[in-house]
Amino acid sequence: MFDLVHSPAVYQFHLLTPATELFGVVRSRLEGFVYEVDYVTQEGSPVIRIFGRTRDGSTFVALHRKFRPYIYCKPREDVDPDDLARRLVSAEVSERAHVTSASTVERSWLGKTIRVVRVDLDSPRNVRRARSFLESVPAVEDTYEKDILFKRRFIIDRCIHPLGLAVLEGQEAESDMHVDTALDDSDVVATSEVYTNPSELRVLAFDIEVASRAAPDATRDPVVMIGLADSSGTRILTYGTDGENLMDCGDERGMISTFVSTVQDGDYDLIVGYNSDSFDLPFLKKRASLNGVRLELGRDTSEVAYQPGSILGRSIIRGRMSIDLYPVVRRMVNLPSYTLSEVYKALFGEEKVELLPHEIHDLWSTKNPEALRRLGRYCASDVEATLRISREYLPTLVELSRQTKQLLSDVCRMGNSQMVEWLLVREAYRRGELVPNRPSEQEFHRRERETYVGGFVLEPKKGLLQDIVSLDFRSLYPAIIVTHNVDLSTIDCECCRGENVSPTGHHFCIKKRGFIPSILQALIDRRSQIKAEMAPMDPSSEPYKERDAMQRALKVLSNSFYGYMGYPRARWYSKECAESVAAWGRYYIQRAIEMAKQDGFEVVYSDTDSVFITREQSADALLDGAKQLLRRINEALPGVIELEFEDFYPRGFFVSKKRYALINRSGRIVTRGLEAVRRDWSPIAKETQRKVLETILRDGDPERAAQVVRDAIRRVAERRVSLDELVISTRMTKSIHSYEAEAPHVAVARRLASGGREVSRGEAIDYIVKRGGGKVGDRAKPVGQVSPEDYDAEYYIKSQILPPSMRILSSFGFKEEDLRYYKSRQRTLFEFG
DNA sequence: TACCAGAGGAG
DNA sequence: AAATCCTCTGGTA
Numbered sequence A: 001m002f003d004l005v006h007s008p009a010v011y012q013f014h015l016l017t018p019a020t021e022l023f024g025v026v027r028s029r030l031e032g033f034v035y036e037v038d039y040v041t042q043e044g045s046p047v048i049r050i051f052g053r054t055r056d057g058s059t060f061v062a063l064h065r066k067f068r069p070y071i072y073c074k075p076r077e078d079v080d081p082d083d084l085a086r087r088l089v090s091a092e093v094s095e096r097a098h099v100t101s102a103s104t105v106e107r108s109w110l111g112k113t114i115r116v117v118r119v120d121l122d123s124p125r126n127v128r129r130a131r132s133f134l135e136s137v138p139a140v141e142d143t144y145e146k147d148i149l150f151k152r153r154f155i156i157d158r159c160i161h162p163l164g165l166a167v168l169e170g171q172e173a174e175s176d177m178h179v180d181t182a183l184d185d186s187d188v189v190a191t192s193e194v195y196t197n198p199s200e201l202r203v204l205a206f207d208i209e210v211a212s213r214a215a216p217d218a219t220r221d222p223v224v225m226i227g228l229a230d231s232s233g234t235r236i237l238t239y240g241t242d243g244e245n246l247m248d249c250g251d252e253r254g255m256i257s258t259f260v261s262t263v264q265d266g267d268y269d270l271i272v273g274y275n276s277d278s279f280d281l282p283f284l285k286k287r288a289s290l291n292g293v294r295l296e297l298g299r300d301t302s303e304v305a306y307q308p309g310s311i312l313g314r315s316i317i318r319g320r321m322s323i324d325l326y327p328v329v330r331r332m333v334n335l336p337s338y339t340l341s342e343v344y345k346a347l348f349g350e351e352k353v354e355l356l357p358h359e360i361h362d363l364w365s366t367k368n369p370e371a372l373r374r375l376g377r378y379c380a381s382d383v384e385a386t387l388r389i390s391r392e393y394l395p396t397l398v399e400l401s402r403q404t405k406q407l408l409s410d411v412c413r414m415g416n417s418q419m420v421e422w423l424l425v426r427e428a429y430r431r432g433e434l435v436p437n438r439p440s441e442q443e444f445h446r447r448e449r450e451t452y453v454g455g456f457v458l459e460p461k462k463g464l465l466q467d468i469v470s471l472d473f474r475s476l477y478p479a480i481i482v483t484h485n486v487d488l489s490t491i492d493c494e495c496c497r498g499e500n501v502s503p504t505g506h507h508f509c510i511k512k513r514g515f516i517p518s519i520l521q522a523l524i525d526r527r528s529q530i531k532a533e534m535a536p537m538d539p540s541s542e543p544y545k546e547r548d549a550m551q552r553a554l555k556v557l558s559n560s561f562y563g564y565m566g567y568p569r570a571r572w573y574s575k576e577c578a579e580s581v582a583a584w585g586r587y588y589i590q591r592a593i594e595m596a597k598q599d600g601f602e603v604v605y606s607d608t609d610s611v612f613i614t615r616e617q618s619a620d621a622l623l624d625g626a627k628q629l630l631r632r633i634n635e636a637l638p639g640v641i642e643l644e645f646e647d648f649y650p651r652g653f654f655v656s657k658k659r660y661a662l663i664n665r666s667g668r669i670v671t672r673g674l675e676a677v678r679r680d681w682s683p684i685a686k687e688t689q690r691k692v693l694e695t696i697l698r699d700g701d702p703e704r705a706a707q708v709v710r711d712a713i714r715r716v717a718e719r720r721v722s723l724d725e726l727v728i729s730t731r732m733t734k735s736i737h738s739y740e741a742e743a744p745h746v747a748v749a750r751r752l753a754s755g756g757r758e759v760s761r762g763e764a765i766d767y768i769v770k771r772g773g774g775k776v777g778d779r780a781k782p783v784g785q786v787s788p789e790d791y792d793a794e795y796y797i798k799s800q801i802l803p804p805s806m807r808i809l810s811s812f813g814f815k816e817e818d819l820r821y822y823k824s825r826q827r828t829l830f831e832f833g
Numbered sequence B: 001t002a003c004c005a006g007a008g009g010a011g
Numbered sequence C: 001a002a003a004t005c006c007t008c009t010g011g012t013a
Helices: A081-088 A091-097 A124-136 A150-157 A252-266 A276-290 A325-332 A340-348 A357-366 A369-404 A416-431 A441-449 A476-483 A515-534 A542-565 A575-598 A619-636 A683-699 A702-717 A744-754 A793-812 A822-832
Strands: A002-004 A017-022 A025-042 A045-054 A059-064 A070-075 A099-109 A112-121 A140-144 A164-173 A181-195 A203-210 A223-230 A233-238 A246-248 A270-273 A305-307 A314-316 A321-324 A463-473 A602-607 A610-614 A643-656 A659-663 A669-672 A728-731 A764-769 A780-782
Touching: A025 A059, A025 A124, A025 A150, A025 A181, A045 A150, A045 A164, A045 A181, A059 A164, A070 A081, A070 A099, A070 A124, A081 A091, A081 A099, A081 A112, A091 A099, A091 A124, A112 A124, A124 A140, A150 A416, A181 A369, A203 A252, A203 A276, A203 A357, A203 A369, A223 A252, A223 A276, A223 A369, A233 A252, A233 A369, A246 A369, A252 A276, A270 A276, A270 A369, A276 A305, A276 A314, A276 A321, A276 A325, A314 A321, A321 A325, A325 A369, A340 A369, A357 A369, A369 A416, A369 A542, A416 A515, A416 A542, A463 A476, A463 A575, A463 A619, A463 A793, A476 A515, A476 A542, A476 A575, A515 A542, A542 A575, A575 A602, A575 A610, A575 A619, A602 A643, A610 A619, A619 A643, A643 A683, A643 A793, A659 A683, A669 A683, A683 A702, A683 A793, A702 A793, A728 A744, A744 A764, A744 A780
Parallel strands: A059 A181, A203 A270, A233 A246, A270 A321
Antiparallel strands: A002 A181, A017 A025, A025 A045, A025 A164, A045 A059, A070 A112, A070 A140, A099 A112, A164 A181, A203 A223, A223 A233, A305 A314, A463 A610, A463 A643, A602 A610, A643 A659, A659 A669, A728 A764, A764 A780
């Protein structure tokens, strides 16, 4: 159960039992869950700090002073590694490159064993300098593992499982940190895969409210409330008023101090916010400093620190875990908008208390107790929503942390490719593999240009169809990687020519298991095991939900490997591997299509890993035939590649590739790719198309569907729609200056920007098209600048409602004129109006 | 009319 | 800071 880091002794674990006495020094030992790891520099030397909580609930920090950074040097081919190692420890080199020792070690590299020089360095701050020096040494071909953060290096090398148990030994010491126990000169004695129970973590959600007339500015606008929510309830810190759950802290300074003492006294393990990395925490810190107090949230008494990033920065709370749910939610669910209230509504189907930004300012300005209580209820609802969202995602995040063996605080801020990569780095260390370098910018751009062919998409049989069975391959790409052993270390091996050949012509070793396939296999196995456990459980029970969160994490990870292989910034990048996976994918789906045809099925659509089939017969006979087909196909499929029954649809409507809608027997409509599911169409256009589809699929009544469209057109023409229904929302995917073409949303953004309103990359621009001549872009206006008589009814009819509706209705013989007999009347209205 | 840039979706 | 495939719009020549 335990990875014994240092010696294979068997330990009996007791909290802080004096374990050994050596030269008069009493060493204590503790067993606890590791929550956070970081390091500080003391007298020029790095000191690793391990923060966590023991099984019986007391907090600890363990300081470790021995660990030092190192990097690897690969000698040029004509250079003897031992010779290089000797030269690298010479006085001159150790002076210039801070090398403390160098020795030859064996590592494996793409399936072969090579000898490299491990160069130990004195301090993390000198790694960069040492690296450039070493790379300038002619005998050195390249350096490796130079960009692994020091704390990650420690976690990896000491086999620490974040959130898992570790046994630590050290000297009990005095400490001014907010912990029950401090160990100095500690060592990691053993680590285990026994994990903390996420429900036992002490979680605090927080949210601030700022009173401002315009965009919040920390130098000017005060924080007026801080909402806090934990398992015991909600409290709102504020000043100048109390009552309900409001707590009067005197002034802003007192409120911030109370927040700090609440965090420290509450002994929280995990601090959760929404947009807290880039908004709440930096804002609070600025306000704290203007008020002459420190935002001292760390267990080590440090202030929150902002760490700028290439896209999103990050706020650091030392010694505690922290999650900003915003990037988490963005990664986990696809939503049109990621405001807290939209996310809350999408996840839980409930509205929370809403206020517009200026209303916060207005309510606060009144100083009226009832207004302030209303503001308090808004603040409470924000922070409670934050806590609830954290409960929703924490189990999945914990599983991702377990699987990648990275700190929870880091995992929540990682993209999928980073999670895969750190999992691979960790596994590489365990197996003695040298970690490949990240590509240079130049290499990255070269890789970017090197494209390959992806999935197969069959042109659908268009129009309304009946009785369709959908079949899909279970996790096709992961299954291919595992079954065909697709990996950098197995591609085109010498030993297996002509065997296991992909349609790209590359073959993959069948004798030696590949690096990525073996790791992926473990993830898939664990997921199957969890799903098997879930099978007999009640889906509404807690154990089921926990496992569901875990299997979701495993699915996310497994599905990311293929994308990772083809990702130009990946360390283990291989276009050939990604290409081979996709090629095998096309091969298997096309074979499934062929076999379906052999059985007399008509294949009406197929995309990458799914096939939609039908046959002129009763639904029962069709389903029966589909099951037989499945059996026949699966008998022919190798390894873990498996085709599954997905669903049966009495009706379906196919518009084009990737655009269709289906209804299953329980009446659930699935819509793919059509305007109804796109963010960048107006609600009136989407809603009308949705109703048309529903009327066709559920009722099978095209005439009534046409009437739906006529009604919508009429409402627009007669100006009986609310402006909300006309808002078109498009995201700025680039910075405002880098656009070549001036699409409507870009035109709106440019006008906003010239009016002094900052428009950032990733922001959605909401606009309504006004009446008048010229380009749509010239007439597109921000929502506030349009009144009901201003909108361009003709644009909304012709360009928003009709195209999506006609895509469906044209196949039933309807013409535009059949749907918009208002056209002529409307024109007259315009002429005389 | 033909083409391109850009957006957002599917799997 | 995961891949490719695909449709559609508005702007421009």
